[in-house]
Amino acid sequence: MGLLGAHVSTQGGVQNAPERGASLQCDAIAIFTKNQRQWRAKPLKEEEIEGFKENMKRFGIEIALSHDSYLINLGSPKEEIYRKSVEAFVDEIVRADQLDLPYLVFHPGSHLGEGEEWGLKKIAEGIEESLSRAPESRVMLLLETTAGQGTNLGYTFEQLAAIMDMVGDRERLGVCFDTCHAFAAGYDIRTPEAYGETFDRFEEVIGLRNLKAFHLNDSKFPLGSKKDRHEHIGEGEIGIEAFRLLVNDRRFEEHPMILETPGGDVWYSANLKVLRDLIQ
Ligand code: MN
Ligand code: MN
Ligand code: ZN
Secondary structure (H helix, E strand, O other): OOEEEEEOOOOOOHHHHHHHHHHOOOOEEEEOOOOOOOOOOOOOOHHHHHHHHHHHHHOOOOEEEEEOOOOOOOOOOOHHHHHHHHHHHHHHHHHHHHOOOOEEEEOOEEOOOOOHHHHHHHHHHHHHHHHHOOOOOOOEEEEEOOOOOOOEEOOOHHHHHHHHHHOOOHHHEEEEEEHHHHHHOOOOOOOHHHHHHHHHHHHHHOOHHHEEEEEEOEEOOOOOOOOOOEEOOOOOOOOHHHHHHHHOOHHHOOOEEEEOOOOOHHHHHHHHHHHHHOOO
């Protein structure tokens, strides 16, 4: 089994997240290090940073991941938005580093009509520029697999590999596999055969050594629908079998597996229990 957990709230400050995670029996947590719907945020205070680190130990959370703001689009053809995105992304990297987080998960970006090839290049440029502005950073940036809604990029393994190859510093990049998104993008994991094929494909195109984390979500919409709507584990179009395969996959034993299911804390507890009951 991986390190199971959920994306928890940072209400009252990032230092409160570990206790919330522990109260839900999480081994791993994901957080926003700032309000995910605002461009700017005050820098983290020393007591928030220290409090977070202390509480990670005190409450026994093994790993915490950061998720970037929803406003950031490193693929934007609008220069002003692109600039703001790079600024905000650099700030995300700095915050993750201050909190000693090993991974920052981010949505690659949307081309908004300029075309996929153009968008992939723009995103790679944005990542490269952001990394070059945080040269001391130790956080690894994890590109999240996307559903391919609208003009979002990153919905094929080939697109993710293309971005990673274009960025000079490949060592600072990895992938977060979101089960709902990948399924909506057309990657089936519902049977042992389909599951095997999907991860064989991942190995061929990106390399499983670059797969560092999972978002565990069932999907409201069918395979290949390109719609990003999360459902409770086992209650959606993916179904329970895929999650049984994942939590028992020896290759992913040390991987954080983060729930982003709807409904908040009560439902996280229920979903975590469903996942733990699958472990053989
Ligand atoms: Mn995400
Ligand atoms: Mn996700
Ligand atoms: Zn999603």
